[in-house]
Amino acid sequence: MAATQDDIRGADFLHWSKKHYENFTVVSLLLPRRLRRPVRLLYAYCRYVDDLGDEAPGDRLARLDAFEQDLERCYGGTPRHPLLQTFQPVIVQYGLPRGELWALIEANRMDQVVRRYETFSDLVHYCRHSAMPVGRLFLKLLGYDDARRIQLSDATRTGLQLVNFLQDVGEDYEKGRIYLPGDDMARFGVSEEHIARRDATPEFRTLMQFEADRARALLYAGLPLAETVEGLARVDVRLFSYGGLAVLDALADARYDVFGRRVRVGKLRKAGLFLRAALWLLRSRRLPPWKGECR
Missing domain, CATH: 1.10.600.10 (Farnesyl Diphosphate Synthase)
Incomplete structure (x- = not known):
């Protein structure tokens, strides 16, 4: 501190x-x-x-x-x-x-x-306080505060928060917290003892894949947000989503074993994400202007 x-x-x-x-x-x-x-x-x-x-x-x-x-x-x-x-x-x-x-x-x-979250809805309620405000405040700095952009931002920020939870299962447990829904843990046969032992059992990996799929769906749902932003800032917004998706890919590559070491995106992959976002920007400028809600 x-x-x-x-x-x-x-x-x-x-x-x-x-x-x-x-x-x-x-x-x-x-x-x-x-x-x-x-x-x-x-x-x-x-x-x-x-x-x-x-x-x-x-x-x-x-x-x-x-x-x-x-x-x-x-x-x-x-x-x-x-x-x-x-x-x-x-x-x-x-x-x-x-x-x-x-x-x-x-x-x-x-x-x-609050140290445990019984349902996914409970976890989303937490994200309403921990994650969604960051996106909403960022949009406000860009000059946007309409309902459609906020909805897309909320999906993106919640997805990113869930990705962070998946990366930090072991670290969070050491702080006394579990950000995996309790009912999902029970459904897939994962106990707190598995996490305490840092044991990436087949059941644990299946649970992690299930939660990762949820996060991926939210990140994809929020992808159109970048199309609603003017200027180079749209690359910034796109990179938030690409970064989260890249971490999910890295988690999958690690077969959802997050106990050995923290899953990260390497520098080479980060450079590739930036290039991908830049190419997306060039293509998007050939598209008709976005016709959604305006600020």
Whole structure:
């Protein structure tokens, strides 16, 4: 938690956020220059809140409560935390909704008290707080807030969150959490003991494939979002989806054994994803303009 203590000052969060997001430098260069700092600050906010919930010493609920109170000052006062002091002009300029910023704090509150999710619907409810707000806030920075884009973004962000859960089954268990639906575990004959033993049994692999298929379906459902975004930012949006799908492919290549080492996408494959997204952009520019809802 040392990197996120309150002695970090304003602009230092910009550098700090880069170190926490492997793809950030590449992705940010695709955004209009005016949006790079706001997007970086948004991700710094997201990461800081996550670290309060995952790594902060002492009473994490109390720290999350205090940060929420300081967030309120961004909407009619002067926040005390250096990150919020730096982020406040972005919140005001772009009209970032407090409900979405609050939801990210609430997700980390949930992590302190909810350790298991009985159904997939329960897990999606968690994603409404932990994942969907990130996409909605990103869209707001791009200037969009219509229902259709939000629906596509929600599918993408939920899919990405599920992918992250699948990557981190062992790590999350060490923190006392399981993000695999309990009824699915029972259906496929997977117990908590399997996870505790880090035992990738055939039953566990079948369960993981089932959950991966769910995540893949959501990512494919959200793919049209990039077609609704103007400029090079559409490549950025497309890469979010391609990245999640690439991790799912890597999980399949590993036969869903996530206990040996964390499944990642290598640099060569990342370069291929970028090229694929760039080629998609060139092809998409030959298509008629998108006729969906406008902001």
